[in-house]
Amino acid sequence: MASRVDVARRAGVSPAVVSYVTNGSHPVGAATRARVLAAIEELGYRPNAIARSLATNRSHTMGLLLPDSSNPYFAELSSAIEDAAFAVGYTVLLGNGGGEPERELTYVRTFLDRKVDGVIVCPDDDSSHAYEELIRARIPVVVTDRLNQDVALPAVAVDHAGGARTATEHLIGHGRRVFACISGSSGTSPAQARAAGWADALADAGIPADRDRLAFVDFTAEAGWAATRALLERTPDIDALFAASDMQAVGALRALADTGRRVGEDVSVVGFDGIRLSDYISPRLTTMAQPFDAISTAVVQRLLEGIEEPRKADAGISILPTELVIRESCGCLPVGAGAGRATYQTHSTPAVPFAHQEIPSTHQGAK
Amino acid sequence: MASRVDVARRAGVSPAVVSYVTNGSHPVGAATRARVLAAIEELGYRPNAIARSLATNRSHTMGLLLPDSSNPYFAELSSAIEDAAFAVGYTVLLGNGGGEPERELTYVRTFLDRKVDGVIVCPDDDSSHAYEELIRARIPVVVTDRLNQDVALPAVAVDHAGGARTATEHLIGHGRRVFACISGSSGTSPAQARAAGWADALADAGIPADRDRLAFVDFTAEAGWAATRALLERTPDIDALFAASDMQAVGALRALADTGRRVGEDVSVVGFDGIRLSDYISPRLTTMAQPFDAISTAVVQRLLEGIEEPRKADAGISILPTELVIRESCGCLPVGAGAGRATYQTHSTPAVPFAHQEIPSTHQGAK
C-alpha cells in the first residue's frame, strides 16, 4: 500500500503537502497540486482512514445496536439508517443484541473501543445496561424506537400509544365487540405504550379490555402465532385483534387461519409498523405504518448534531407521525380475488418532530 | 479517556508494561501485573482499538457488502454472518449496494480505507466492479451467494441449479403440466443457475419449458407479483410455478390470489431460500431452504483463513446443501385450517463443502 510519504517522494514535495491536497485544508500551488494529484493517481494512493482517525479523533463511523436485524422491521429500519448514514458520509458498524444483555454490552464496548463518532441504539429492553455504558462514555447517542423516560438521551420514535389508539379506534369502527391485543416484549416501551393505546381506546368506547386478552410476547411471527393460539383458547369469540407489530400480525393471521377463522370477516386484525411485506401477505394487512425514512433521517441528523456540537445537543425526543394503511385484514376491503394492491386510505397521528416533548400520556381521557 | 500512559503512571510502571498485561504478550511479574490491573480497573481504561490497528495492521473488523439488507433473505443472511463474526471476535461494517454500481464501489473503498481485515461480498450483479477493486487490493475476500466463474475468489453458496432442479422435480411429481419460472435479476448467477435447474428438470421430464414462461426480475415480492401477473396474462393456464426466491414467491402468491387462483389446488408453487417467513404466510410456502447458519459459518471461517494464512488461501468454492421443505403451496399439505405448522418432509441436494469444485453443470443429461 502506497502511503503518504511515497506520494510525497514521487511528487517531489513534503508529506504535509500531500495532506494539504487530499484534505483541501490548505492552499497549494496549482503546479504542485497537479504533481501531487498525478502521483496519487499513479500510485493508487488512498489515505489510511485508521491513521487519520487516530490523528483527528473522528472515525466517520457510527455504531448501530439493534435487537435483531433479521426481523423485517429492524431490517428495514437498519437499511434506512444505513442509507441515511451513507448520505452524510458515515459508515455503520452493526451489532445485534439478540436478547442477550451481555452481548449488547460487548457491542457497546466494541463500538467505543473502535472510536465510533456516535451510536444509534435500540436495546432489547428498556432497562438495558447499554444506556449506562453509553452515558458514561459521554459519546453522542440517539435512541430509536424505544422511549425510556428514565434515561436522558435524545430519542426518535413514533407516537406508539397514539398510533395504537387510532388503530384500535379503527377496529372499534368496524363494530367489533371482543378485543384482544398482542403486544411486544413487556420490557420495551413500544410494547407498553401500544398496549396502553389499545386499552385507552377501548376504555373511551366503553368496551371492556380484559387483561387476559392482552399478551406481551416477542416481536416475531412465531410469538404472534403462539400468543394468538393461546388467546383464542381462552376467548374463542375474539373478533378484533390489534397486533403491536406486523410480524406478530403475520403469526396471528397464520393462527387465525389454522383455527378456521376468516380474517376480515370473522375477525378484524390491524398490525403496526407498515413493513413492506404487509401489502403482500394474505389477507393484506391493515397496519399503522411507521415512516422508516423520516425516522432514519431524523436519527442520523440528531446524531450528527450531537457529534458536531456536543454542547448544544439536547436529550429531547422527536415524535414522528404514523399512518393507518387500510387494507383487507380489518375488513374494509374485500379479501383476495381481483383486488390488486390497495389504494390507501389513511389516518395519521400528528407529528411533533424535533421538539422537547413529553412522552404522550397514555391516557388523556375522552377527546 | 484514560490512556495507556495514565495507567502506567498510576501503576508506577512504564507504558510498555501496560501493553504487556493487556495483551498477555509478555511475561510480567505477579505484583506489577496486579498493580497494573488495579490501575486499569480504577481508571476504566480500555485500549484504543484504532491505535492498536494502526500499530498491528489488524482491525478485527470485516466489511459486508450486500445488495439490500432490508430484503428478508439478505437480512437473515447478514444477521447470521454478523453472528458468526461475533463468535470469532470480529465486528462487521455493513454496506448495501442498492443496485448502484457506484455505491458498491464506494463501499468497497470505504472498507479498504478503514482497513478491514477482509470483506464478504454479495454484489448486485456478477459483473460488479467491486470484484476488481477487491482483487487489486489483495485483501482477503469471500464471495457469497453469487458464483461467478470468471473471478478467482473463494466463494460459498448452495447448489443453485441442483436445488432448483429438485424443486422443479417436486412440482413435476404433482402431475403439473404448464410450468412457469420466476427467476432473479438476470445478471446474477443464482438467477441463471436456478432458471437452468428448472429448465433442465423439465427437459428431462419431456415437458416444454417455453421461454416466455420464464421471467428474470428482482428478488423482491413486488417484482414477483408483477412478473406473475405478466406471466398469467400470457399463459393463463399455468399450473406450476417455481420462484427463485421466497420473496418473489410471496409476490406470486399475492398475484395468484388476486386473480382468483387457489394455490396448492389450481396451481402449485415452490420457492427458494427458506426464509423464516415462509412458514407463516398463507398458504405456507414449500421451498428449497438454504442453510443460513452453515453458509455464514463457512463464509466467516474461510475469510478467517484468508486473513490468517494469506498464502494458503485458495479460491475454491464451497457448495452447501439445500433442503426441500414441503408445506402447502405445492399441494402436498391441505391449505389452511387446522394444519398447525408443518412437520417437514425433506429432500436434500448433496453438500460438497470446502472442496475445489466445479460449478455444477447446468445440465448433466438424464440422471
Added chain:
DNA sequence: TTGAAAGCGCTAACAT
C-alpha cells in the same frame, strides 16, 4: 522482568 524508543500513517500547528 522491565524500560526506552522507534515506528504505524496521518493531521495540524508552527516555521520558513
Added chain:
DNA sequence: ATGTTAGCGCTTTCAA
C-alpha cells in the same frame, strides 16, 4: 506556498 515537527495511542524490537 511549502516544509518541519510534534503528537494521536498503541505494539514491538532491543537493551538493561
